[in-house]
Amino acid sequence: MGEANRVNFYGLSLLELEEYLLRHDFKKFHAGQIFEWVYQKRMIDPEHMTNLSKCLRTFLNDTFSFSLLEIQTIHESEDQTKKYLFKLEDGHLIESVLMRHDYGNSVCVTSQVGCNMGCAFCASGLAKKVRNLSLEELVGQVVAIGTNEQIRVSHVVVMGTGEPFDNYEAIVRFIALINHDKGLAIGQRHITVSTAGIVPKIMAYANEPIRSNLAISLHAPNDQLRTRLMPINKSYPIRKILEATDYYFSKTSRRVTFEYVLLKGVNDQKEHIDQLAKLMKGRNAYVNVIPYNVVKEFAFLPTDNAQAMIFVDGLMKQGIQATLRKEQGSDIAAACGQLRRRWDSKNPDDCD
Numbered sequence: 001m002g003e004a005n006r007v008n009f010y011g012l013s014l015l016e017l018e019e020y021l022l023r024h025d026f027k028k029f030h031a032g033q034i035f036e037w038v039y040q041k042r043m044i045d046p047e048h049m050t051n052l053s054k055c056l057r058t059f060l061n062d063t064f065s066f067s068l069l070e071i072q073t074i075h076e077s078e079d080q081t082k083k084y085l086f087k088l089e090d091g092h093l094i095e096s097v098l099m100r101h102d103y104g105n106s107v108c109v110t111s112q113v114g115c116n117m118g119c120a121f122c123a124s125g126l127a128k129k130v131r132n133l134s135l136e137e138l139v140g141q142v143v144a145i146g147t148n149e150q151i152r153v154s155h156v157v158v159m160g161t162g163e164p165f166d167n168y169e170a171i172v173r174f175i176a177l178i179n180h181d182k183g184l185a186i187g188q189r190h191i192t193v194s195t196a197g198i199v200p201k202i203m204a205y206a207n208e209p210i211r212s213n214l215a216i217s218l219h220a221p222n223d224q225l226r227t228r229l230m231p232i233n234k235s236y237p238i239r240k241i242l243e244a245t246d247y248y249f250s251k252t253s254r255r256v257t258f259e260y261v262l263l264k265g266v267n268d269q270k271e272h273i274d275q276l277a278k279l280m281k282g283r284n285a286y287v288n289v290i291p292y293n294v295v296k297e298f299a300f301l302p303t304d305n306a307q308a309m310i311f312v313d314g315l316m317k318q319g320i321q322a323t324l325r326k327e328q329g330s331d332i333a334a335a336c337g338q339l340r341r342r343w344d345s346k347n348p349d350d351c352d
């Protein structure tokens, strides 16, 4: 069977692999062994899966493709952050970021080719969504980076290009797979999904059996300003988002993070601190204040450090939990909001 006809291994849950094996007269417990080889021992050649019979190894070889996402380039930042550019099978390019922390290795995953949210400050929205990423392309980003670096990826943030809740089904399956103890075994509390605020999907996520930390990109404390910065606010205004996160909290008892990128003179003034504190009051919420990373196409400027501290302190003085995020990788355009759709210069047809 040619490579193209094979089933992509990274698109299968453990249960689906078990069913697949059963249908082909193999015992289902082998699925767990195969998962451990691939996801934990990073062995993707069935020939070397030594606890499997020759017959099963041949079957795996003939049936599945274990090939990793194709790495186009890797850029390394001064702080050791690495930006991976992957080439997908249909030629589209996506970016993922590896961040080294003292607590582990974190991968920032892209959820779509392009993005339709159109946030006024974010590079990812400069090119419209072309398509959702498949489960295997989501898992593939984490596996390819772990394998290439020979490291265990301990944390995943779905904060790359795209709106994860606009690719909901694949994202939920992705989280289940990377969380599975025979998969990458990444704890639910080590996975974070960030959404621009797709309210029905926040509600749905509250009812999933497996979920991650949830972060909401708020970025403005009133609807007028938020609509200007994030057009999605016309469909799902702040009040609706808070209703959804209250519901999420009632179902999960998990604290929600609100992300707030500081734009100089736009959303970083005293009135904004007070409005934001009022929104957060009485909620088990946490505000992650993010320094703005400059995107050359936009006129926004970052708030200076002193004002950023005033902003965080102002929230804390009003009893709101808040921290200032440390940004990594901005020198290689790998920081939040700097990932964008790129194209292959050798394949100009790919370009919009």
Ligand code: SAH
Pocket: 117, 119, 121, 122, 123, 158, 159, 160, 161, 162, 163, 164, 194, 195, 196, 197, 215, 216, 217, 219, 259, 261, 290, 291, 292, 293, 294, 295, 336, 337, 338
């Ligand atoms: N669509 C999702 C996932 C993107 S996550 C979402 O909106 O949450 C990326 C995070 O970085 C979001 O909070 C986004 O608003 C923020 N961001 C976008 N552009 C940025 C920039 N230039 N500097 C800092 N943060 C930015």
